[in-house]
Amino acid sequence: MNKALTVAILGATGAVGTQMLACLAEQEVPVGELRPLASARSVGKTVVFQGKEVAIQEAKPEAFDGCDLVLGAAGDDIARELLPEAVRRGAVAVDNSHAFRMDPQVPLVIPEINADDLSWHQGIVANPNCATIIGLVPTWPLHKLAGVSRMIVSTYQAASGAGEPGMAALEAEMKALVGGDSMPAPQAFAAQLVSNLIPQIGGEQYAGYTSEEMKLQDEGRKIMHLPELRVSCTCVRVPVLRSHSESVTLEFERAVSLEEIREALDQAPGVKLVDDLGAADAHDRFPMPIDTSDQDLIWVGRVRRDLSNPDEARGVSFWCCGDQIRKGAATNAVQIAKLLCS
Ligand SMILES: NC(=O)c1ccc[n+]([C@@H]2O[C@H](COP(=O)([O-])OP(=O)(O)OC[C@H]3O[C@@H](n4cnc5c(N)ncnc54)[C@H](OP(=O)(O)O)[C@@H]3O)[C@@H](O)[C@H]2O)c1
The missing domain is CATH 3.30.360.10 (Dihydrodipicolinate Reductase; domain 2)
Known part of the structure; x- marks a missing residue:
């Protein structure tokens, strides 16, 4: 955790994405570069991260070039389309949608319960349903x-x-x-x-x-x-x-x-x-x-x-x-x- 990470948030303008910005700062994740990604509708808007305004970019495969970590906070279809692209480009993705949760190749993790399952991830880890x-x-x-x-x-x-x-x-x-x-x-x-x-x-x-x-x-x-x-x-x-x-x-x-x-x-x-x-x-x-x-x-x-x-x-x-x-x-x-x- 000493290296400054390049972190993308897919769905950075939504309820979960906005909260992720705060959680990254609270949990002291060393973010060197933040890439807030959303739909083309949000291009031109900004989010505030660690006191600075950061421009939202359109979520496209190229937006993940050079990313270490992608936090998925968009719907199932977008996650299915874009997160494998992010992994192909070398990132690890933690996704909040339902898209990968029941995939046997993807760990579904609550750290208090089954953190050990992270050992067999192949690039994507799924976050369970909120309930x-x-x-x-x-x-x-x-x-x-x-x-x-x-x-x-x-x-x-x-x-x-x-x-x-x-x-x-x-x-x-x-x-x-x-x-x-x-x-x-x-x-x-x-x-x-x-x-x-x-x-x-x-x-x-x-x-x-x-x-x-x-x-x-x-x-x-x-x-x-x-x-x-x-x-x-x-x-x-x-x-x-x-x-x-x-x-x-x-x-x-x-x-x-x-x-x-x-x-x-x-x-x-x-x-x-x-x-x-x-x-x-x-x-x-x-x-x-x-x-x-x-x-x-x-x-x-x-x-x-x-x-x-x-x-x-x-x-x-x-x-x-x-x-x-x-x-x-x-x-x-x-x-x-x-x-x-x-
Ligand atoms: N809300 C919860 O309590 C909760 C809890 C657990 C899991 N989840 C899951 O987390 C995910 C996000 O939920 P949310 O509640 O934050 O939804 P939301 O408030 O509706 O936000 C959706 C996000 O997805 C983006 N998006 C929509 N179309 C897109 C596209 N074509 N390309 C790229 N980004 C696009 C939106 O960007 P624009 O603003 O540009 O449209 C927005 O940032 C969902 O999979 C949901 O099931 C939600």
Whole structure:
């Protein structure tokens, strides 16, 4: 990490790309040259990095000449087209899109869980889906404790999970609601989101489950090296600007006490335990998206027995929240990049 790196961000103007600029500086990645890349629409605009304005360039194969590291923050098609070009030109790419996640030649990595998988990368490393990261970071220490055999998850996903267009849509709807104006027609989501919940993220993929719901199963199995893990997930878009929340119920192979579970969570890297229903201040009682936005930890609370499990000692339910643009995307990618470069 002593060498100054030439770093490109593919999709530097979006929600994840913008956050990557901040994460690179916070995590002290030695950037010698930054190349912010986006569509032709953004040429002429600039981003600010380490106090200096840097011109956005159009994302074309030649833009990766001489790059050491590419951070992918664009859609699947663009990643599929351009990241192999970057690797051909000698760069290592860490991608946030879905394009390479389930490719058996590509490691899918959450550093707190499977950093060892970075050893077999062939130029591209995939960053998992944001809801996968937020659910798995606290699940992993409990798996190490008692062996997780089954996960039941409901997600409450922020509008910014759909990028800048998602945030803009919710903001416009909130403005219309407060101003008493007519609601804008839904664009980023299937329906109006303000004053509503939308139980559909992604298209139908398998047996009535959406693509987002199946990611938690498929990616979770790959990351935790648990090909038989049983997962059932329901993903819901909620009218929150930033930070996803999840209700998680786990079934274990072995009996484990709540004290052991709490201790494992308390000591787990990347996790903050906030679990005190009796605390005077609501902000200290349980995780809430308003408190977990713009920071890097996954907050966990409401840790309790799963009363529906016939063997109570083998079940737990908890609630967790995390900033999906940071740990669910940019922070995780920059952590991976640091490991690759070290
Ligand atoms: N938002 C999240 O919470 C989140 C979390 C985890 C993973 N992800 C994934 O991260 C990726 C980026 O998501 P986002 O939320 O940041 O999306 P976004 O806000 O919509 O940003 C998309 C970016 O892609 C660029 N882009 C669009 N068309 C392009 C083209 N033809 N060539 C080059 N660049 C192009 C855009 O540039 P212009 O401004 O020029 O159009 C913009 O910089 C997606 O794959 C998403 O699934 C997102």
